[in-house]
Amino acid sequence: MSDATPYIGRAMKRVEDPRLIQGLGTYTDDLRLAGLLHACILRSPHAHARIRRIETSAAKAIPGVVAVFTGADVNDSCGAVPCAAAIPDLKAPRHTVLAGDRVYFVGHAVAVAVATDPYIACDAIDEIEVDYDPLPAVVNAMEALKSGSALTHPDMGANVAFTHVVNGGSDIDAAFRNADRIIKHRLYHQRLTPMPIEPRAVVASYHRGEGTLTLWTSTQIPHLLRTLLPNMLGIPETKLRIVAPEVGGGFGAKLNVYAEEALCAHLAMRLSAPVKWVESRRENAASTIHGRDQIGDYEVAVKNDGRILGLKATSVADLGAYLQLLTPAVPTLTGLVLTGCYKIPAIRFEVVGVYTNKMATDAYRGAGRPEATYLIERLMDVVANELKIDRLDLRLKHFPAPGDFPFATSCGVTYDSGNYQGTLAKAKQLADWDALMADRKAARAAGKLFGVGVSTYVEICAMGPSKAMPAGGWEWGCVRMEISAKVTVITGVTPHGQGQETSFAQIVADRLGVPIEDVAVLKGDTNVAHYGRDTYGSRGTAVGGTAIVMSVDKVIKKAKTLAAHLFETLDDYVVFENGKFKAPGITAREIAWSELAAEAYLAKNLPAGFEPGLEASSFFEPENFTFPFGTHICAVEVDRDTGEVAITKYVAVDDCGNQINPLLVEGQVQGGIAHAIGQALFEQTIYDENGQLLTGEFMDYAIPRATDIPEYTLGSTVTPSPVNPLGVKGVGEAGTIGATPAIANAVIDALTPLGVVHLDLPMTPERIWRAMQTRTVATV
Amino acid sequence: MWPPRVRKVKLTVSHSVPADRQRVFDALGDPAILRRCIPGCESLTATAPDAYEATLKIGVPGIKGVYAGIAAISDKHPPESLTLSFEGKGGPGFVRGSAAIVLSPGEAATRVGCEADVQVGGLIAAVGSRLIEATARKLAGDFFNQLSKEMSATT
Amino acid sequence: MYPANFDYVRPSSVDEAVALLQKHGDDAKVLAGGHSLIPAMKLRLAQPHVVIDIGRIATLSYIREAGGTIAIGATTTHSEVETSKLLREKCPLLSETASHIGDLQVRNKGTIGGSLVHADPASDYPAPILALEAEIDLVGPRGKRTVRADQFFVDLLQTAIAADEILTEVRVPVTSPSVAYIKTEQKASGFALAGVAVVASPSGVRVGVTGVAPKAYRATAVEQTIGNQRTAHAIELAAAHAADGVEPLGDIHASAQFRAHLARVNTRRALERALSR
Structure with a gap:
């Protein structure tokens, strides 16, 4: 240990903060790519309407406008937005990336304009003419249940998506029969808008030569996106890299696969140019989940x-x-x-x-x-x-x-x-x-x-336990003692304000006995953190942190084997304390990480069958x-x-x-x-x-x-x-x-x-x- | 009640116009007069009996939108009442509604009572909700003031 | 959040600004602190072809005393009004009101002239401007004219200013410390659901109310009812008339009924506070 007191349990300021406070963080909108195009989305002003006609020629004629697409142009080639929840007998409408012949809510994406700068893209949106035939809107869930109610999706025939019943414990009817009194109450949980300070933002870039797509997006779940987007885009996950740069607030609102993420990726591929879309506050209020x-x-x-x-x-x-x-x-x-x-x-x-x-x-x-x-x-x-x-x-x-x-x-x-x-x-x-x-x-x-x-x-x-989580609830982590004796930690959770760049460094520094400054935590890029199930449901430290602990312990175990070899003794006689390897009673020599790491990577003197390097990764499955x-x-x-x-x-x-x-x-x-x-x-x-x-x-x-x-x-x-x-x-x-x-x-x-x-x-x-x-x- | 039930804008306006009922009734169906009285009306043409197409530049100073709209008059009971329905859309959103207009005789004037349901959508609903009712009220007031002037000028 | 195309001009004098307004007419908007215009432009609710920025005309930013009145230049920021030693001593109502406007960023950029000309029905300044019986100078191609506060606010977002005029100065009287501004904020925007400004003197009180009706108004019924009485009972009776004769606004933040109620409560509280000072 570099210090007498362990890092764990210490109220330490976040290592993330200096860059964020000084405006040095890189958010999605900060990305600048050569030839970057800008998308702007036209959204429905109606809660429910049939689209009779969309006229885009005036928009396309504006100098600087590269493309204008409607649902008819993209919905066949870009797959539907997924829902991962497994609910029996769930009735779900097909969720296309742009509206088809109807809009179903205020803010529903109807068309997209792509232009050489965001001002022109917005100008183009203003020139798209949509002829709507407004239809009755369903806005009250209680009313929607009544027979004769208007229908949100008339083609589905009903407003109910599912009914989920749980009976638990002892006999509920008996409980009510045996009661002295039955107290009834109605409670409402109002609709809320998450309102992260950074709205959603996406940059998509397609490399035609490699056939690879990189998507930077303000998300909590780059790994889940990498799992789910291939179905929408027709790109294998091996060719898909998702990066979540700094994320300015998620609160669950960015635990999602959004139409705009797939749409930007689709546009980048179709137009062979990188495409950026940054949500306005107004769009965020209307078109990011509530x-x-x-x-x-x-x-x-x-x-x-x-x-x-x-x-x-x-x-x-x-x-x-x-x-x-x-x-x-x-x-x-x-x-x-x-x-x-x-x-x-x-x-x-x-x-x-x-x-x-x-x-x-x-x-x-x-x-x-x-x-x-x-x-x-x-x-x-x-x-x-x-x-x-x-x-x-x-x-x-x-x-x-x-x-x-x-x-x-x-x-x-x-x-x-x-x-x-x-x-x-x-x-x-x-x-x-x-x-x-x-x-x-x-x-x-x-x-x-x-x-x-x-x-x-x-x-x-x-x-959570994978059995209870639609996409699996395990977590992955990797710890690498580098040749320089610095430590790289890679986590599959995607902290976006929770501070795990700090807390994971605390955990690792304590266990490896190195100064916390020597530990760097990497996250949020599927080319770096190969596996992960990301951050939501307060899982980062409990699940992701455990995968890190498992990996550290594997690194220490491997290091002990190497130390034993250098001490010319058996693994069991090696003790690891305060960042030093010792073999008490065998030798007074101590081996620090700097020496051991160099041995591990220079590989001049390794035990038989010992793989070079000091790296380990782990999947943790919570019970x-x-x-x-x-x-x-x-x-x-x-x-x-x-x-x-x-x-x-x-x-x-x-x-x-x-x-x-x-x-x-x-x-x-x-x-x-x-x-x-x-x-x-x-x-x-x-x-x-x-x-x-x-x-x-x-x-x-x-x-x-x-x-x-x-x-x-x-x-x-x-x-x-x-x-x-x-x-x-x-x-x-x-x-x-x-x-x-x-x-x-x-x-x-x-x-x-x-x-x-x-x-x-x-x-x-x-x-x-x-x-x-x-x-x-x-x-x- | 929950979820909060927000009424669409209901407007009740009553205005005294210095002319007899028949003249006021006729004025409300006269495209030339309407064009002069409707706030921000840039063009108004009859497309069929009692049906009009119009371009309006309305709003409040600094926040004006150009709306292309149609209007139709129905339920005509001269000179007592009529219903005006209208629909307009423009960059900032759309406005739809209908107004039941009742004319009652007064002393040397006609009292025009107007009960309107106005639906506003799009950007103006999203960001301007606090001003919509007041704006609608003001526009109605402007219309009747102008109509009164029109009526007294030609008396 | 990207405004439509516009030209930007930065006149260096009021005369130049007026000439530009004349030239561009309806296509132009005057920019001062930009806290009403810029948001409307970013939403493309406002799409002026020309923006005339008067924010750099140095001669429009000042607070000075002359002959029993205090003159405030149009582009004086809310924070300058809030912190002005002169105003705090001699016309504290205006400083007190300015401290309630928006947040610090808004107060650092927003200007008194811009706020008054925009005439948002829930902005703060109109209440004290009415209660102080301020005078407002407007300069246009026909020269300068002075408009009394009670003539200035015409209707929702509409003032006595003509399309080719620029507000240059606001003048308020030196008052005793017996003034107060009490406001209930709309929770999201910070605008007034009901803001009440009171100026009290031995001979009577003047009450300005903002946020409640399509335009700010003098609560004359309150002024007349209280006269020169100063008892708690008299205050309570008078405050009950705070929304008399107005048609209160109602929206998702407060019904018309609640706004009227808040007008009465805040009038009572503002009277109590002003009279205790």
Whole structure:
């Protein structure tokens, strides 16, 4: 070790940051290639219409315009956009890269113009004339289920894409028969727009001589693209290189195969010139996937003493017009953690996926788990209030004991490890719970609307066992001790802000006993990282990090063999400590990496049968998901006059297992809570009743800003995961999952003195004000 | 209600025009008068009885779009009421709608009540939603002001 | 996000700018800080053929006192208004209001003249401009004319300025510290859902309201109701008239009803704050 203290566990600043802060990062739009052409896409202004005619001659006539293509020109030669979700009896429309004779949502790509500069490409778009025959649009998933509803895809005959039912645990009907009371509640998860600061961007370049295509794209999943694009492009994966340069935010929105990626590749091949397309903010709002949009009806069977016997959920998921990569899978994930942290013996979960004339929904930060957590955590409060039981007691009563892990839930998954009582106790302590309750009492006595909300969550990370993952859930990694004794680490995960260039270097530097500066982590290029399943579902460190650990250990093992040869002894007598190889009792000589690496590569004196070099790669297949958990406590004050919510205290105690870099953990939690503040209080994607998107810009779609973020008090407990040797669980989505219900519960708690028992998300000032109006006399 | 139901723009405008009902009714079907009164109207021609083609340059200062559109008058009950339907499209998006217009006699003037449903789509809906209703209201106001001037000038 | 083709000219004087406006008429737009025009151009909502950039005309950027009034040049940025020592001491309402505009980047580039001429119904300045009874100078081919604030805002995005005129100066009176601007922000854009500016003096109060109606307005019913009363009860009664006689805007961010309510709440709060200063 280069330093007495290990790197693992240290709150280290990210090695990525200096280049990003100084504007030295290379994003897709920064790429400059000789002869680069620029594409601009014409998009539908209608939610649903028949295209009678498209006239492109005026656009083609503009000097500098290289080509203008419509669906008729490309859809036969460029394959359909794939959906990887395996749902039985799924009905799916063919998702062509450009619209055929109909458009199905506002923002649907209709035509593309390619020109020598982006201004001309936009000019060309303005000159394309499309004659639309507008048709009735389906915009409300509940309405879409009614007989006689207009159809999103008239040729499919129905709006339902699939129905997915899970019955788990003991007999659900018996649970409801034995209940003293059945509590029903309807909860909505509004549609959200991920809004990464960097919109999507693609550069495609085709080498006619080699027959190779290189695609730079702002994506989370270069490897999955390399697996899925060959079917669309007719190029074998061996001729396809995908590069994800710096990615300015993904949040799940870039966990997808988009029509534009295939389209740009197709154009580059067809035009024999590199083609760039950079999404505008407006296109991003309309044509990059949205999140959530689930409407659920829930029934809880309870005994009067508070025991929960069973839970029934019926959820309608608004899928939008098309299936993107995981569109139908996301709402089914909700069913996997429906019971949250609680022992609930019986469940029934039914989700109906419905097509509407809107942009597709898909994985957005948390993907399915925020929906589950919001509902179970709201329901715990609803049940506690209805039965007049303390909400923390109700939760504690249903927690499995730390000794119950691994804990098999009635949803069919097995929680790896946990100590839910521990995070709750620590959060109460950090929040100074008794003082907080006294504050609430005093505030209420003074006529203030002061509320405290709690959420105890569990979620699913480290995705995941390949059996449960459509494209395989393993991860690949490679570690190479170079001849210079510097270390190259190559990971198949594609970090885009999570900081694994730092945390993986910490892991490797510790294990190899080298300074962290000597470790470089490479990623995001399929010609460099040959295998990978990329970054989503908080899998990077737990799955990808483990593949790295396995590879380091193989390198050390091989190095020991070489050291033994140099010591003229057996492998078993060689000890590796602090970056040095020794053979205690045999020789006083120590061999450092610099010497050993030179021996390995110069290969003048190798043991018989020893392959030169010090490199190893590994595939890690996780046996289970991991299940991080935590407790969030939020205090709010609601302005009686304006309905505005001020978060006055925020405490989060998260347990993501062992922490490689606590600073990165904290950063993920902070960002995650920020997302949740947005969802709880103001974010919502709005389509009007004609399917027009009204939140097409930052002027109309509110995302949290620094001034919306309160001072956080963050804490953690550590319950290592037994699923991987690092004992880590994952933390990318925890903040978002845990915080939304804590904030929602706090706002409703604040309004409880007025008799308000429910509010839909987002809890905007006007919504709160209206709820207050129905309960109290308006005050000015 | 959820998902949030956002009504398309509904516009209720009432304006007093200094002329008798028949004259106002006739004016609303007179292409020459309409061309002068419709804000930003650059051309308006009758393509059939009660059907028109028009080019409008409308919007607000600095944010004008050129729209090519068609309009048709139906449900005519002279001099009491008529329905005007219209559809226009241009670079910034499209506008569609219909207006039920009711004329009621007043003192030396006709009260023109107009209930319009307006649908706006495309870019203007995506980025201009907060201004659409106010703009529509203003355009309607401009139209009736001009019509009033037109009527008093020729009285 | 690529604007249509346009020509760019940078006059060095107001006269030159006016001559350019005359020459190009409807095809031209004046650029000052660019925080309304440029976004509209990038969306191609605005497609002027000629952009006349007055941002470099040095003589248009100043804040100075003369004869009991403070004169502010058209291209003075919001952040200059916000931080001006002179304004903070002698007309604090304008500085206070400027501090609520957009974010720091917007305040560093956006100008008072550009904002007023654009007359966005939810922009902040119109409220204090009305409450202060400011005067606005417009220069055109026929020379200079002065327009009173209450004559300046004509309608949605429409002011008294003619197509061939340029706003050159805004003049506000020196006031006592008994002023306040209270605003509820639209969460996404930061524009006002209801912004209320109050200027109080022993003889009465003046109230300007922005964000609520298609154009900013003086809440005369509030002014008349409160008269020279100063009790909490009088404030409350007066504030209740904040949206009288206007047809409030309604959109996805706030219904007409809620905007009217916020106008009343913020009027009460602005009165309370102004009168406590």
